Amino acid sequence: MGSRINRIQQRLAKLYIDAFLVTNQQNIYYLTGFNLLQDDGFLLITPDRAIIVSDERYHLALEEFASEEVVATISQDYYADLNRICQALQVEVLGYEDTVSYQLYDLLDDTMIADLVPFSNLVEKMRQIKDSQELALLKKAADLHAAGYRYLLSQVHPGVSERNLANLLDFWMKEHGASGPSFSTIVASGANAAQPHATASDKLIEDGDAVTLDFGYFVGGYTADMTRTFAVGSIDPELKDIYQIVNTARRNVIDHVKVGMRGDKLDHFGRQLIAEAGYDDEFNHGMGHGIGLNVHELPVSYGPGTPHVKFANNEVITVEPGIYVPEIGGVRIEDDVIVTHGGPVVLTTAPTELIIVGD
Template sequence: MMATRIQRLQQRLPKLYVDAFLITDQTNIAYLTGFNLLQGDGFLLVTEDQAIIVTDARYQLALDEFDSDEVVATISQDYYHDLDRLCQAMQIAVLGYEESISYRLYDLLDEIMTADLVPFNQLLEKMRLVKDSTEVAKLQRAADLHTAGFRYLLEQIRPGVSERHLANLLDYWMKEHGASGASFPTIVASGLNAAKPHATASDKLLADGDILTLDFGYFVDGYTADMTRTVAVGSIDPELRDVYQIVNAARQAVIDQVRVGARGDKLDAAGRRLIEEAGYGDEFNHGMGHGIGLAVHELPASYGPGASQIKLVNNEVLTVEPGIYIPEIGGVRIEDDVVVTHAGPRVLTAAPTDLIIVGD
């Protein structure tokens, strides 16, 4: 029988030289337990043989319905003084914690805890990097919904429609069809706005001849896809047509290199080289992609020219998103979500990547 996520963490505690581990990040708590606790509403304490959620009375009914063989819960009116009492009662002398906690929380723990405190950098995030088959299936469902959402939005794109209206239509459609919410503000960037990699949807109206970039991510059953497609509204600048082909070729070149053991910098170079050889090296000003899963940015946080230390592992899921951005005419980005396997890449996002012209 495979070890649960909590058991995998418990097995590591002796090697980390800690008696217990404190988890306060809501995504990490959900990953380990399946229970959704809003950020700041308590914590999870994992010892070598126990896992205890401490929260307040607002979660009593949810905890009553929470069916777990390995997690117990306790209701508290003072989370961290109760943490100290728990640690003393269980003779926890050394307590590990997430390095990402706020200074305010660290200051409180440092003041009240009897146990010694030891920070760990991205311990849980490194566990989350490798997806199991259930997680990959959820990411595939999310990606499928993104593909369907893109096809829906194509029917709504025409001159005179605002970027914001398109973003709102997509948001409504995605939520009506199973998404719980966006994992980042949807990017709908047309014309010159498409030259800004992180433009947000504005009141600008689409015009004939605009390039239009759509970059969106939505949670489905806790997991988020992240997809970008760029389309033409009518007849676009010939240079943008050429740029589109270069970006699309770069995207495919990177995907073709995705395999277990591939290095992050080599992966990046496969696509960046094509963009540089075409004379647009300075117009590609971000990394080639990042990990996704329970959050839209998971490990690896980014991979680019300097990512020689990143080596892909089986069942890691990452984005591939080259782009070229020319301030005078607009920009192009195309992004897919890819599973790393021993057999090579498995692309989750099935929306077409050939240039689509709408409004003709």
């Protein structure tokens, strides 16, 4: 198999375009290994060239960037130079990512002589299937998350705030190798845990709270995504029952992960158990999503309405069933899983049994 850039180059003729413009930061990094921040330039791929265009701020970094297939040029006007390059290379039809802002599209439409053709998820579909190096980085990230969870449990006690726990975790993860969060950490206790996407607040943890922790951090450019729910002291018996239902649903979904499985079918193996327990209305989100360079990669979500999603070998997805009961609280448990021909490989090693802090 050729390089990632070469795979794009080989497709240009079949896509009826002369070149492809990449402006998404993660896609540029995926294709080249160069970290060009969003809106700080672009990557142009032609049948025999790959050109990064940026400005003077990246001069030294691009000089040090060792690549046999990517060349770089410094610009004071990215898209005027793009037009000049395309004219010089006789690019008449230019493909671009359909996720660009309207402002950038308007600029391209005004500037470019070449015809513009939008493409959806051209690079993102490549990113969906992970190679061995990517899988190793995702495993490293998942291991750090498990260690971070163990650390945070040691810091939990009645009277500590949700926000303080989130800040402690953030510091610990960064001190131990994470570059930063892929989304705002969720620490939701008591009734707050009935909100699937609650943010960490100033609420103090109380004895009898169930606490949901959902966090994701980048390690080597790739992010894991993990959720655990634990108890502080003696919690409502209904929440204990809900925990077992959610955990059984999580395990049942993972047991059925395989190449070729449809998204809606995989979702059914967990959602049906939750519905049979009488909580179908309290599970109000998808079963999971893809992860990688972003915390939500293709498939962005899979659930009851996703028959078009079919899992492939070496995709990495989350499995995250949950039940949320207003005024009582909620439970969500999330693992990261590799889809393989040999069955599921669970990356998340943190314990899934109900942990009671202060027992």
